[in-house]
Amino acid sequence: MTRPDFVKLTDEQVQARKRRNVAIALGLVGFIVLVFIVTVPNLPRNTPARKAAEAAAAATLERADPALPALEAPVAEPAR
Numbered sequence: 337m338t339r340p341d342f343v344k345l346t347d348e349q350v351q352a353r354k355r356r357n358v359a360i361a362l363g364l365v366g367f368i369v370l371v372f373i374v375t376v377p378n379l380p381r382n383t384p385a386r387k388a389a390e391a392a393a394a395a396t397l398e399r400a401d402p403a404l405p406a407l408e409a410p411v412a413e414p415a416r
Contacts, residue, residue, distance in 0.1 A: 345353070
């Protein structure tokens with residue numbers, strides 16, 4: 337089996353490839369940081385809506401079949 341002939345890059349091309357790889361890596365890290373910064377502050381925003389949906393679901397289950405065991409009451413979160 338013969339080995340294929342690979343293209344030999346010049347030092348300038350290798351340096352350009354390294355700079356390009358660093359730029360891509362920094363862009364990816366920047367995007368991850370941006371998504372984190374946008375997501376984390378929005379996490380608590382949905383808490384009241386989730387609690388209301390859970391309460392509505394529990395009430396619906398109670399009306400649908402009163403013989404079903406009662407769902408546990410949601411745990412209240414401490415006030416901030």
